[in-house]
Amino acid sequence: MAVLVLGRPAVRGRGVTRHPARRMVRILLGVLAIRANRALPLEWVIDALWPGKPPASAAANVRSHLAELRRLLADLAPGGPCIVTSRDGYVLAAAPDAVDVTRFQRLVREGRELRAHGEDAAAAHSLERAVVLWRGPVMAGAPVPDVVRPDVTVLEEQRLCAIEDLAEVRLALGFHADLVAALAGLVVEHPLRERLWRLLVGALAASGRRSEALAVYGRLVQVLDAELGVEPSAATTSLYESVRRDGRDAGAGRD
Template sequence: MRYEILGPLRITNDEGTRSIAARKIEVLLALLLIRANQVVSTEEVIAEIWGGCAPDRAIAAVHVYISKLRKMLGLDAQGDSPIVTRPPGYVFRLGAAGFDVDDLQALMREGRAHLRGGRHRPAAHAFGEALRLWRGPVLGDAVSGPVTTSFVTWLEEARLECIESLIDSQLHLGMHRELVGWLFTLIGEYPLRETFYRQLMLGLCRSERQADALRVFHIARRTLNEELGLEPSRALQQLHEAILRADERLEVDAAA
């Protein structure tokens, strides 16, 4: 059995891949997966499914949803349901089942370790594999209450870290020309993310487009000033000054 939430929630087993049509049961499974191996109280389930508009018989409805979910997931190799009743609620035992978020975290740990050690090729591979786990918006339509909403925010930050780290490694590997187009797209999607401006400036500079790199700095300065009333970070300003000086150190990584 494998559970995947880096996109619409789906379950894969020997019989194939399936999704859950009933939205409230889908939200329940999403919550249990996010909090796998921890007790999730009935009150938390109610808040996630209904928010502040729970019906009078919400507790009874939760019992029904749990029963349906147990039937849907079946039994493990030991003949037990992965969902265990444990006051004040339930525990979802992941056991030997696969979970794409666990795979993501393992790849990110691997990538960070390679990055810290200056091993940019395996770092780029690890972060690239992590990004390939995404299939679309996390959890699809199953984002409902505070737990799933916070989890999606955390995963979006994780995805951006993977992108930034992948690009840093690829810049070290001399792939600046290949990255320029993607980075222009990224600053359009994330106009307040200074890392992408820095990476784009460096990529343009190494592509013998110093004038374009300087223009990107001014775009970043104007955007940050208009949106937040801030000046660019020290790292961005230092890169701007290095480009103006035609600092030879900007080319060291590309040569490597």
Template sequence: MGQFTIETAEGKLSFLPKSKITQILGVLLVQNGETVRVDTLIEELWGEDVPRSALTTLQTYVYHARRMFAKMPEGKGLLLTRPSGYAVDVADDAIDIKVFERLVGQARRQLHAGQPEAAIESVDRAVALWRGPVLAGMPLGRVLDAHVTYLDEFRFSATELWVAASRRLGRDREVVPRLRLLVAENPLNESLHAQLIRSLHRCGRRAEALEAYRNLWRILDRELGVEPAPELQLLQHELLATGSGHAPPRMAL
């Protein structure tokens, strides 16, 4: 994922230019195999400023998209006209977005089945498909923007799966840098802060774990005027008790 490209069976890459045509293809590909209604495509292209010639112009764009596909091996017939709109129907394995979704779903099932090593491998393969922001450089209307937001959130959930699988294997030292990045990108997510604090503690970095808690407290106080959740306050007390000669705390993972 990244800039919109098409790779032929011979391995030739075509970097599609920023245009209304690629915008249409983007909508059709993220909904591969499904009929995308004409009014949906018109909304994507023009939003609320729909010209009178919108339908005719859309048909012209589709015509040029077909001509572009026709120049590629096995490209003829990929863009279909259906009663209420248009569709692109290719194998899901040929679309990075679909492969990414499949691999993340596979990782989630593997983790639930007690296979953290396999889950990590699936997530790594999924994340390797990212080569930059989704549909970088392409104009985005409401429809594509919603899909980009969904994929960004899906990528976040993939990273959470990687962290969970790694922590289950006791790889807290490997997890800490990733958690620090996630916390920086999602400063109000208390669950991420809690995982970072626990991982630091399990690595024997108690002072850093306490500082991570204080950092969370400052963020929540400044942004929302609230204190950390009770379970996080309890976690802080357990960290403090660890250094006072009491028995080490039992931490839920």
């Protein structure tokens, strides 16, 4: 892999990871990676780097920053991703696995396809590889330009869904006890994601901790009522009723 943006923007190659020294170059690397293999017009790039107040030298500055990135890519990843200039703008041309964003998305698709075919162990492996690509927030340490903020929001949602998918398949594989602590932390961090709560209830019940599972459901009811004025979904309520009856059913499917 050569271009990293799921965390601090960087280029990796030849056993070295290098972060562009200049802030504007880091931002430029980030937006190019987020929109890899798509042409970005010069005006769009200028707006990303200097929203609303570009300097008179903006176009020249963009070319200078691009030259710096081209040197970095040529040095660390020769024959890999490259920045191409076309009549439609600038493109980070890269194979899917050469950018962490597109590699993450490919691995998630792969994991879901494997799960759909009943290959849970292989699905878990692909989803784990996807999740660990995240070294921190998208473009960590650099401001996220408004022009790519919707893309970043989508990526963050994809990450949470991948984490939930991984927890679900690991629960199906019997790793109940290992999941409890991680899921307990996630529901604190993301209290309105009902699927995380349901997975935690399932993991606790499958670990023989029935009373704790029921207590977690009770907390979920309170959170949803206080924050959204709604009740748990039918899937969550069905799991609760099953656990309440006998504690043996630890399924935690999707809504």
